Amino acid sequence: xxxxxxxxxxxxxxxxxxxxxxxxxxxxxxxxxxxxxQTVYRQKIIGNFIVDxxxxxxxLVIELDGAQHTAYLQGIGCRVLRYANNAVDTNFAxxxxxILHNIG
Numbered sequence: 001x002x003x004x005x006x007x008x009x010x011x012x013x014x015x016x017x018x019x020x021x022x023x024x025x026x027x028x029x030x031x032x033x034x035x036x037x038q039t040v041y042r043q044k045i046i047g048n049f050i051v052d053x054x055x056x057x058x059x060l061v062i063e064l065d066g067a068q069h070t071a072y073l074q075g076i077g078c079r080v081l082r083y084a085n086n087a088v089d090t091n092f093a094x095x096x097x098x099i100l101h102n103i104g
Contacts, residue, residue, distance in 0.1 A: 014050045017043040024064050024088040025052060032096045033062075038103060047072060054078075058103055064088060 021029065021042070033040045033053055044054035046061070049069045053062040061073050061080045070080045081102055083095050 010045055010048065010050065014043040014045050017050060022064065022085065024085040027092065028053070028062075028064065028088055028095070031092070032099070036103070046078070047076070049073070055103060060102060062099060 025042075029042060036055075038055050038057050041054045041056070042052070044051050046054065049072065051061045051069075051073070052064050054060070055062075059078045061078050063070075063080060063082045065083075065085045070082070073080050079102065081099060087095050
């Protein structure tokens, strides 16, 4: 086993974030993203950052009230969708529709 991978602080943090998703992340994952035909990664490490969700087939990052690493992600060719937690709570269908539109 590669000890460097298992003890890398970024990997440990990503694993912990997957285990302790916010209510909005949990809802978006279990009620929508998990069922998409595309592979969606939760708490994906990209560079030195951890993004909430990542769809590699279209280089799409989905962030909920998250970190401000958009410039870096766009610089490496990713599109970034950012939603407020409130939008997931009050307009879930609209958020899902917007994500589908951007996967297209």
